[in-house]
Amino acid sequence: xxxxxxxxxxxxxxxxxxxxxxxxxxxxxxxxxxxxxxxxxxxxxxxxxxxxxxxxxxxxxxxxxxxxxxxxxxxxxxxxxxxxxxxxxxxxxxxxxxxxxxxxxxxxxxxxxxxxxxxxxxxxxxxxxxxxxxxxxxxxxxxxxxxxxxxxxxxxxxxxxxxxxxxxxxxxxxxxxxxxxxxxxxxxxxxxxxxxxxxxxxxxxxxxxxxxxxxxxxxxxxxxxxxxxxxxxxxxxxxxxxxxxxxxxxxxxxxxxxxxxxxxxxxxxxxxxxxxxxxxxxxxxxxxxxxxxxxxxxxxxxxxxxxxxxxxxxxxxxxxxxxxxxxxxxxxxxxxxxxxxxxxxxxxxxxxxxxxxxxxxxxxxxxxxxxxxxxxxxxxxxxxxxxxxxxxxxxxxxxxxxxxxxxxxxxxxxxxxxxxxxxxxxxxxxxxxxxxxxxxxxxxxxxxxxxxxxxxxxxxxxxxxxxxxxxxxxxxxxxxxxxxxxxxxxxxxxxxxxx
Numbered sequence: 330x331x332x333x334x335x336x337x338x339x340x341x342x343x344x345x346x347x348x349x350x351x352x353x354x355x356x357x358x359x360x361x362x363x364x365x366x367x368x369x370x371x372x373x374x375x376x377x378x379x380x381x382x383x384x385x386x387x388x389x390x391x392x393x394x395x396x397x398x399x400x401x402x403x404x405x406x407x408x409x410x411x412x413x414x415x416x417x418x419x420x421x422x423x424x425x426x427x428x429x430x431x432x433x434x435x436x437x438x439x440x441x442x443x444x445x446x447x448x449x450x451x452x453x454x455x456x457x458x459x460x461x462x463x464x465x466x467x468x469x470x471x472x473x474x475x476x477x478x479x480x481x482x483x484x485x486x487x488x489x490x491x492x493x494x495x496x497x498x499x500x501x502x503x504x505x506x507x508x509x510x511x512x513x514x515x516x517x518x519x520x521x522x523x524x525x526x527x528x529x530x531x532x533x534x535x536x537x538x539x540x541x542x543x544x545x546x547x548x549x550x551x552x553x554x555x556x557x558x559x560x561x562x563x564x565x566x567x568x569x570x571x572x573x574x575x576x577x578x579x580x581x582x583x584x585x586x587x588x589x590x591x592x593x594x595x596x597x598x599x600x601x602x603x604x605x606x607x608x609x610x611x612x613x614x615x616x617x618x619x620x621x622x623x624x625x626x627x628x629x630x631x632x633x634x635x636x637x638x639x640x641x642x643x644x645x646x647x648x649x650x651x652x653x654x655x656x657x658x659x660x661x662x663x664x665x666x667x668x669x670x671x672x673x674x675x676x677x678x679x680x681x682x683x684x685x686x687x688x689x690x691x692x693x694x695x696x697x698x699x700x701x702x703x704x705x706x707x708x709x710x711x712x713x714x715x716x717x718x719x720x721x722x723x724x725x726x727x728x729x730x731x732x733x734x735x736x737x738x739x740x741x742x743x744x745x746x747x748x749x750x751x752x753x754x755x756x757x758x759x760x761x762x763x764x765x766x767x768x769x770x771x772x773x774x775x776x777x778x779x780x781x782x783x784x785x786x787x788x789x790x791x792x793x794x795x796x797x798x799x800x801x802x803x804x805x806x807x808x809x810x811x812x813x814x815x816x817x818x819x820x821x822x823x824x825x826x827x828x
Contacts, residue, residue: 340680341624341688344671347636350663353433355405355415363394363403363415370395373402376420381460382539387467391440401429404459408437416459433667438486439475444493446472452495454525454550455513457506461499461534468543483516483622483693490517497553499525501533514556516690523553579619579734583611583808585797586787587771591695591732594725594768598739598759599775604783605738606635607806608775609698610642612736613671621695621734622670624688626681629704632673638806639671645807670694678705682727689731699724701738703760717761721768739765756788777801783808 344350367373367388373395377383383393394403401417414434419427438444439459443466447453454473456462462475476483490496496517500506514522526549531537537546579589589595597612599605606627613623627635641648644662654662672692676684688694699705706716721737728735741758754774756766766772772789778798786796800809 340674340676340684342632342673344669345666347632347673348640348663348666350666352413352435352667353431355412355431355434357412360392360394360403360405360412360415363396364392366397367393367395370397373420376402381535383463384467387463391463406437406439408435408441413437433664436484440466440473443472443474444489447493451493452497453490453493454497454499456534457500458533464535464538468538468546470543470546483691485691487516487690494521496522497525497550498522499534502527502531511556519556522556524556525549525553579621581612581615583615583785583799584773585785586793586795587790588792589734591734592729593770594721594728594735594737596737596739596759596765596769596772598741598754598772600741600754600777603775603777604801604803604806605775606638606700607642608783608808609700609736609738610639610806611808613639613698614643616696617669617671622672622693623696623698624672624674624685624694625698625700626674626676627700628675629701632675635700636673642806645802645805647804685727685731685733689733694733696734696736699735699737701740703740714762718764721764725768753786782812
């Protein structure tokens, strides 16, 4: 089982790996200076001692410091005893965001030592923030960790929990915390995960240990609810879930009218050589920028070719321009790759389900771009229509099971008798049976109304239909401004019909 898990993981390649980016590491001397500054700064010590309730021994154990230039507590993150990152918590409560960290550094769990302690005890506690982790540690719970970048952090460290029989998740006592704790449990395994519920009025572990002790917390542990029993208990829960889902709708600049839900199947198609892959890369980039880790499956052209196309879209460069980049420009691209949550994989047909599950578990992937359906189906079936329908159904099931958006690039039928001016494609032009346009929640069609323009037409949607025209750099694949209004005016002025 461990060998199979490792094989599946090796089939997922990060954007950082593709580009060759390497993590930066903080200067240990800087941390030493921060630790000295903390001892000399009364208001920073007051913040830790009084506001956070941390003792001197806890402060020393976690090697906390103070960055005078930021007026922030410096929280070092270690991996195998080596300093790999420094998180900063601003003391000013009005500062937004309240946390930042070193750029280009690796994200890892906080208090890695809690893993070995959890293996010894047969159970581990996961808190949402670093100060929650410190408070629990100070109260005697040494088998405690925290995701180093907050509740939405993800990474291969999840697999370190596989040998620990029980996992207690004690995230913040609010709606986002509740939702994130359930997502974490799903990644760890709901059968061995338990939700620690704080009393009303208590926000988190740091608040709890200011007024309660370890015995009180042990009572919370005993009363922890198993996540496998997590289900709707009444109409109020259903209403709340729908309200929360409305808040999670995703709007993309380069896709008009659609408000994506997190379990949608979407078809992206269009006339031949229109740039479907490039549009898919624009969508992937925008999703990643919005904080939705995205997995790209380039079945037709492979990771090297599509990875380069993503680079072109990301940096708006022609293919030839990469040949003349300076070392400093390549270094800049590599630094950019470190933090961008884009992943590539070309699994075998029978590995797709496992790769999707693994990408969610390790990297929190929330969207998948498949390039493209026709090539995947063509590789393995005599009956194209049936295979296309079955594959789409599989993608739809995976989308619903994992709450992922699936963007599936697909071809249209050949348009005969249209000469050099292909007609604007419709849903009925999609290759395959009617299920190709019946199964997805949305269908996006692409066409080119003019040189350096692309029309993105929403022909199926749960909301408004219609299209917009954008600037489109054919050489780089980058989608630019919405020029719908000016384009129509220009066409009208030139006396051209059809718009």
